[in-house]
Amino acid sequence: xxxxxxxxxxxxxxxxxxxxxxxxxxxxxKLSVAIxxxxxxxxxxxxxxxxxxxxxxxxTEAAIGSGLSTLIFFYVLNKIKRQNA
Amino acid sequence: MLRNLLIALVLASxxxxxxxxxxxxxxxxxxxxxxxxxxxxxxxxxxxxNLVTAVVVSYRSFDTLGEITILFLTAAxxxxxxxxxxxxxxxxxxxRGTSELLQTASFLLIxxxxxFGVYVFINGHxxxxxxxxxxxxxxxxxxxxxxxxxxxxxxxxxxxxxxxxSGVSVILIGVLGILLGxxxxxxxxxxxxxGEFGTIFSAGTIPFIYSLVGLKVGAELSNILNLYQKSQxxx
Numbered sequence: 395x396x397x398x399x400x401x402x403x404x405x406x407x408x409x410x411x412x413x414x415x416x417x418x419x420x421x422x423x424k425l426s427v428a429i430x431x432x433x434x435x436x437x438x439x440x441x442x443x444x445x446x447x448x449x450x451x452x453x454t455e456a457a458i459g460s461g462l463s464t465l466i467f468f469y470v471l472n473k474i475k476r477q478n479a
Numbered sequence: 480m481l482r483n484l485l486i487a488l489v490l491a492s493x494x495x496x497x498x499x500x501x502x503x504x505x506x507x508x509x510x511x512x513x514x515x516x517x518x519x520x521x522x523x524x525x526x527x528x529n530l531v532t533a534v535v536v537s538y539r540s541f542d543t544l545g546e547i548t549i550l551f552l553t554a555a556x557x558x559x560x561x562x563x564x565x566x567x568x569x570x571x572x573x574x575r576g577t578s579e580l581l582q583t584a585s586f587l588l589i590x591x592x593x594x595f596g597v598y599v600f601i602n603g604h605x606x607x608x609x610x611x612x613x614x615x616x617x618x619x620x621x622x623x624x625x626x627x628x629x630x631x632x633x634x635x636x637x638x639x640x641x642x643x644x645s646g647v648s649v650i651l652i653g654v655l656g657i658l659l660g661x662x663x664x665x666x667x668x669x670x671x672x673x674g675e676f677g678t679i680f681s682a683g684t685i686p687f688i689y690s691l692v693g694l695k696v697g698a699e700l701s702n703i704l705n706l707y708q709k710s711q712x713x714x
Contacts, residue, residue, distance in 0.1 A: 454615060462615065465626075
C-alpha cells in the first residue's frame with residue numbers, strides 16, 4: 395500500500411462523509427441540526443482541499459464556509475423563530 | 480407521484496452528465512499553455528514564492544479587484560437591508576448566558592487568532608493564504624468575541640475608516656503601478672527589482688496590496704457580523 399493509495403482512500407472516505415452530512419442537512423427535521431450538518435460539509439470540504447494540495451482554498455473554506463456562514467444562518471434562524479413565536 | 484418521477488428524472492440526467500464528464504476525463508501529466516508559463520516564469524517575473532499569490536495579485540490582479548468590489552457590494556447591500564432604527568440601538572440581546580469556559584478561553588484565543596490572521600495576509604506572497612484568507616480568519620476571531628459576549632459593541636467608525644482607507648489605498652497603489660511599474664495594478668517597481676526571493680520585503684507591491692486587502696476583507700466581514708448581531712436586539 396503506497397502513499398498515493400492511502401491518500402485516495404482518505405479522500406474517498408472524506409467525500410462519503412460529506413455526502414452523508416449533506417443528506418442529513420437536507421432530511422433532518424430540526425433546522426439547527428441541518429445548519430450544523432451544512433457547516434460540517436464545509437469542514438470536510440476544506441480537509442479535502444488540503445489533501446488535494448490547495449491550502450489557500452482550504453483556509454477560505456474553513457473560515458467562511460464552516461465558520462462565518464454557520465453563525466449567520468443561526469442568527470437568521472433565531473430571528474425567524476422569534477418573529478413567528 | 481409525478482413529483483418524485485420528475486426528481487428521479489433530474490437526478491438521472493445529472494448522473495448521465497457527470498458520468499460523461501468522468502468518462503472523457505484524462506489526467507494531465509504536465510502543465511500546458513498559460514499554466515506552464517506561470518509555473519516557469521512566475522518566480523522571475525513576479526518574485527513571489529507563493530505562485531497562487533503571484534497569479535491572484537499580479538497576473539490576474541484585475542479579477543482580484545473585481546472580487547474586492549463584489550465583497551464591498553455584498554457588505555453594502557447587507558447593511559442596507561439590516562438597518563436599525565434609533566430605538567433599536569438601545570435594546571439588548573436576551574440570551575441564556577455564556578459559559579465561564581468560553582469567556583476565559585476567548586480572552587486567551589482572540590489575540591492569537593487576530594495575530595494569525597495578520598500573519599497570513601502579511602506573508603501572503605510567501606506561504607499559503609493571503610488577504611482574503613487572513614481577513615476571514617480575523618472575522619472568525621470577531622465571531623469568537625461575539626459568542627463569548629453577545630452584547631459586546633464593535634466600534635463602527637473604526638471599521639468604516641479601516642475599510643474605506645484600505646480600499647482607496649489598493650486603488651492608489653494600482654494607479655501608481657502605471658507610473659512606477661508596467662501598468663495598472665502591476666506589482667513590479669521599476670528600478671528596485673524584487674528584493675531577495677523568499678523574504679518578507681520581496682515581490683514588489685504584493686505584500687502591501689495583500690495586507691490592505693486583508694484589512695479591507697476583515698473589516699467588511701466583521702461589519703456584516705456586527706449587523707447580524709445587532710439584528711438580534713429586542714426588548
